[in-house]
Amino acid sequence: MITLNPLRWGKQYDSLDFNDVVHFDTGEPIARIGTVGGGIVGRDMRVAHKAREALLEVPTNELLQMCRKAAELFEKETLPVGDSQQTVDDFIHQQSASTGLPEHMCRSNMTKNSFVLSNMEQILDCLTRGLDLSILSNGYGEEGRGVTVSYQAQTPILGAILPNNSPGVHTLWLPAIPMQIGLALKPGSQEPWTPYRMVSAFIEAGVPSAAFGLYPGGHDAGGAIMAKTARSMIFGSAQTVAQHAGNPKVQPHGPGFSKILLGDDIVDDWEMFLDVMVESVLSNSGRSCINCSGIWASRHTKEIAAAIAERIGPVDVRPPSDPDAQLAAFTVPAMATGTHAMVQQDLAESGVTDMTAEYGEKLIEREHCAYLRPMVVHADSPDRGVASKEYMFPFVSVVECPQEQMLSRIGTTLVGTVITSDEKFIQDASRCVDIDRLNIGPLPTNRLNWLQPHEGNIIEFLFANRAYQIAPMPAAANV
Amino acid sequence: MSLVGDTPAPIDPQVQAAADQALDQLNEHTLKTVHWHFSEDTGSPFWLEKKAELNFDPLKDVQSFDDLKKFPLFEDEWLRGGPIRRWVPKGHAEKPVYVFETGGTTGIPKSRMVIEDHWKDYELFSDTLPDEYFPKGANWLMLGPSGPRRLRLAVEHLAQHRGGICFCIDLDPRWVVKLIKKGWMDHLEEYKKHCIDQAVTILTAGHDVQCMFATPKLLESLGDALEEKGTSLAEVGIKGIFSGGTEFTPQWTRFAVEELLGGPPEEGGVFMTPTYGNTLMGLACSKPISAADGYKISYYAPQPRAVTEVVQFDDYNVKVGYGETGRVKLYTLTDEFFVPGFMERDEGEREQPFETYPWDGVSGVRPFHELASATTVGVY
Numbered sequence: 001m002i003t004l005n006p007l008r009w010g011k012q013y014d015s016l017d018f019n020d021v022v023h024f025d026t027g028e029p030i031a032r033i034g035t036v037g038g039g040i041v042g043r044d045m046r047v048a049h050k051a052r053e054a055l056l057e058v059p060t061n062e063l064l065q066m067c068r069k070a071a072e073l074f075e076k077e078t079l080p081v082g083d084s085q086q087t088v089d090d091f092i093h094q095q096s097a098s099t100g101l102p103e104h105m106c107r108s109n110m111t112k113n114s115f116v117l118s119n120m121e122q123i124l125d126c127l128t129r130g131l132d133l134s135i136l137s138n139g140y141g142e143e144g145r146g147v148t149v150s151y152q153a154q155t156p157i158l159g160a161i162l163p164n165n166s167p168g169v170h171t172l173w174l175p176a177i178p179m180q181i182g183l184a185l186k187p188g189s190q191e192p193w194t195p196y197r198m199v200s201a202f203i204e205a206g207v208p209s210a211a212f213g214l215y216p217g218g219h220d221a222g223g224a225i226m227a228k229t230a231r232s233m234i235f236g237s238a239q240t241v242a243q244h245a246g247n248p249k250v251q252p253h254g255p256g257f258s259k260i261l262l263g264d265d266i267v268d269d270w271e272m273f274l275d276v277m278v279e280s281v282l283s284n285s286g287r288s289c290i291n292c293s294g295i296w297a298s299r300h301t302k303e304i305a306a307a308i309a310e311r312i313g314p315v316d317v318r319p320p321s322d323p324d325a326q327l328a329a330f331t332v333p334a335m336a337t338g339t340h341a342m343v344q345q346d347l348a349e350s351g352v353t354d355m356t357a358e359y360g361e362k363l364i365e366r367e368h369c370a371y372l373r374p375m376v377v378h379a380d381s382p383d384r385g386v387a388s389k390e391y392m393f394p395f396v397s398v399v400e401c402p403q404e405q406m407l408s409r410i411g412t413t414l415v416g417t418v419i420t421s422d423e424k425f426i427q428d429a430s431r432c433v434d435i436d437r438l439n440i441g442p443l444p445t446n447r448l449n450w451l452q453p454h455e456g457n458i459i460e461f462l463f464a465n466r467a468y469q470i471a472p473m474p475a476a477a478n479v
Numbered sequence: 480m481s482l483v484g485d486t487p488a489p490i491d492p493q494v495q496a497a498a499d500q501a502l503d504q505l506n507e508h509t510l511k512t513v514h515w516h517f518s519e520d521t522g523s524p525f526w527l528e529k530k531a532e533l534n535f536d537p538l539k540d541v542q543s544f545d546d547l548k549k550f551p552l553f554e555d556e557w558l559r560g561g562p563i564r565r566w567v568p569k570g571h572a573e574k575p576v577y578v579f580e581t582g583g584t585t586g587i588p589k590s591r592m593v594i595e596d597h598w599k600d601y602e603l604f605s606d607t608l609p610d611e612y613f614p615k616g617a618n619w620l621m622l623g624p625s626g627p628r629r630l631r632l633a634v635e636h637l638a639q640h641r642g643g644i645c646f647c648i649d650l651d652p653r654w655v656v657k658l659i660k661k662g663w664m665d666h667l668e669e670y671k672k673h674c675i676d677q678a679v680t681i682l683t684a685g686h687d688v689q690c691m692f693a694t695p696k697l698l699e700s701l702g703d704a705l706e707e708k709g710t711s712l713a714e715v716g717i718k719g720i721f722s723g724g725t726e727f728t729p730q731w732t733r734f735a736v737e738e739l740l741g742g743p744p745e746e747g748g749v750f751m752t753p754t755y756g757n758t759l760m761g762l763a764c765s766k767p768i769s770a771a772d773g774y775k776i777s778y779y780a781p782q783p784r785a786v787t788e789v790v791q792f793d794d795y796n797v798k799v800g801y802g803e804t805g806r807v808k809l810y811t812l813t814d815e816f817f818v819p820g821f822m823e824r825d826e827g828e829r830e831q832p833f834e835t836y837p838w839d840g841v842s843g844v845r846p847f848h849e850l851a852s853a854t855t856v857g858v859y
Contacts, residue, residue: 015730243664
């Protein structure tokens with residue numbers, strides 16, 4: 001069994017407290033993680049500036065090369081992780097076993113993380129809108145039109161309270177390293193694999209180990225990271241997001257409530273966009289914030305819902321190693337039973353129809369885990385409660401709503417795919433402040449263009465754009 | 480953490496002899512206590528009423544400590560609500576009575592009446608403290624829960640018993656629990672800071688405070704706050720600390736000794752001892768802890784006034800073997816309060832007697848696994 005110890009600015013710490021990571025289906029331990037309390041984290045945060053100092057010793061262009069190397073190591077090579085040498089297959093098996101994600105989805109998340117790392121130069125170019133990275137490194141520089149610009153790092157390190165079961169989101173903290181900002185990560189208790197392997201890949205690629213802190217532990221450890229770092233990100237529920245809303249020190253990531261809006265001009269041809277809708281709902285077992293949870297149209301909504309239900313309703317539980325497995329397990333069975341109960345409440349409302357009812361039982365309970373099979377629900381109005389729901393399995397509500405009301409009724413939407421050629425609708429969608437990432441045309445919500453800014457642009461989070469003036473010193477003053 | 484599979488070392492014959500003697504004392508003490516609590520002229524209204532419900536006569540059928548298993552388990556719900564007088568033994572009817580509370584974040588708190596038990600517990604504990612690090616006459620700081628909890632008055636008495644004066648801070652753990660449940664973590668940090676500010680003010684005001692009680696979390700925060708001011712616990716004069724609670728784990732002890740206190744006492748100058756206690760039992764002391772022993776923490780109840788057992792999860796009347804894991808069961812046997820078997824919200828491993836405490840101990844104390852998810856740990 002692999003043992004993962006905390007990492008304190010590059011130094012392994014032999015913890016005396018351990019948590020077991022168990023197989024989602026058998027309950028068998030597959031790893032043990034040494035944990036730390038808030039006291040240790042707090043003390044390490046006092047010297048966090050050393051992490052940035054170590055990174056500032058390495059020029060940005062070299063860090064970018066190291067990122068490319070780390071991407072290759074992460075995706076293809078055997079790496080030292082914890083007290084073991086971890087092959088790629090080990091990583092996939094371990095991640096699948098503890099999170100319940102089918103193995104092919106673990107591979108696909110691995111590829112996604114690796115892609116971001118290997119394309120870091122272009123991604124930073126995009127996120128900074130072409131800024132010379134030496135300006136971030138030096139704190140100021142020449143923008144190219146005779147103007148001095150300055151970006152002030154707001155923190156020596158980025159803290160992150162990482163999620164348990166969404167390996168794809170690790171892409172969000174990866175850019176910190178080439179921007180010479182250290183990392184203090186609290187790995188998820190069920191998904192320590194990506195942060196541990198990624199940090200190992202970075203270190204093997206030559207990034208100073210002093211830049212990394214890995215602090216597995218309870219709420220106490222996470223709380224200390226958030227309390228003692230000037231910038232941190234956290235992944236959690238809608239309540240977590242609400243709790244940190246408006247706090248400039250914290251970037252919360254929660255449910256996405258991503259949606260597809262079908263314009264009146266194309267809705268009669270909705271069948272042309274069925275593949276886009278199905279992929280948006282079903283990919284990654286519906287777990288991501290970029291999965292579509294609502295499809296809005298002014299007519300044909302029952303037919304649309306029925307057609308999606310016909311495609312995803314029959315999807316059933318398969319072994320995690322099956323390349324056709326589409327469903328991830330709920331490793332905490334109570335989460336599945338609780339979610340199922342909430343959906344039943346949604347269905348009790350008048351005007352709400354379960355379009356997948358004929359495809360069999362939705363809640364599949366096993367000894368150590370549970371599954372929820374895909375559901376498509378029709379809502380005859382945006383007034384129905386289910387129109388604003390999002391769950392951690394393939395679940396979508398198809399909502400009937402006049403086009404002119406859509407943008408004012410959809411609410412918070414991380415990814416909005418607006419399928420239309422109606423210029424007015426496109427213009428209105430572009431101006432809608434409820435949509436973060438906007439796709440115009442038939443783009444599945446789950447497909448990201450990494451050369452576009454993603455939610456909560458990390459540059460804007462970690463650096464402040466400020467005034468910086470330089471005047472030559474009078475000669476007498478230099479005497 | 481179970482040591483099942485390891486064969487525990489045989490108990491030293493001298494320790495076994497002392498353990499046999501301690502059991503004789505416990506049996507004798509049990510008889511005396513049961514007779515006190517179930518006699519019409521000295522017993523409490525609660526136990527005299529309860530006697531009528533029992534299918535045995537405590538005055539005749541309890542001949543040894545083991546006979547306490549004839550009683551049903553003590554239910555902490557009995558402590559919620561009044562009248563509090565029903566717990567006062569008639570034999571102490573004329574004495575002033577304290578009420579100490581525990582719980583109370585939701586619903587009615589559990590109340591325990593006390594006359595002098597908290598003083599006696601801490602006087603016994605005082606005898607275990609090394610004078611080198613807890614100098615007689617030194618002043619104390621009590622950095623823990625205040626209000627209707629026992630700890631403040633108990634620590635204050637400990638300080639006075641040792642010839643010192645105790646300074647206290649104001650801390651309401653029920654508010655802390657509410658802050659956690661509401662997710663108001665910024666408020667939590669501010670409240671913690673408010674408490675630590677009080678402590679720093681006292682420690683830097685020339686009061687010659689050399690000893691203190693602190694919960695693990697507050698001790699961490701205090702150490703941090705002092706370091707931010709460019710000083711340390713040792714530099715402001717602290718020599719001896721006692722701390723307590725289920726958060727007092729080997730890992731935390733290692734952190735505290737190695738990083739917070741600057742090393743073991745001979746290097747860092749500060750001695751820290753763990754304790755485990757509650758409003759029902761009093762205070763269990765720890766076997767001396769050391770790095771060589773993996774910072775293992777083993778607690779020993781102040782027998783015969785209180786007893787802890789580690790019992791099987793599926794049969795609370797059967798003790799587990801030495802080194803094995805079970806749930807902590809406690810008994811309180813004083814002339815003020817009688818608890819014939821109460822299931823603690825903790826589990827741990829059964830430990831062997833040793834020279835200082837020749838009776839069973841418990842190590843690795845942590846929240847009982849079946850209740851752990853419902854427990855808000857780390858309140859203060």
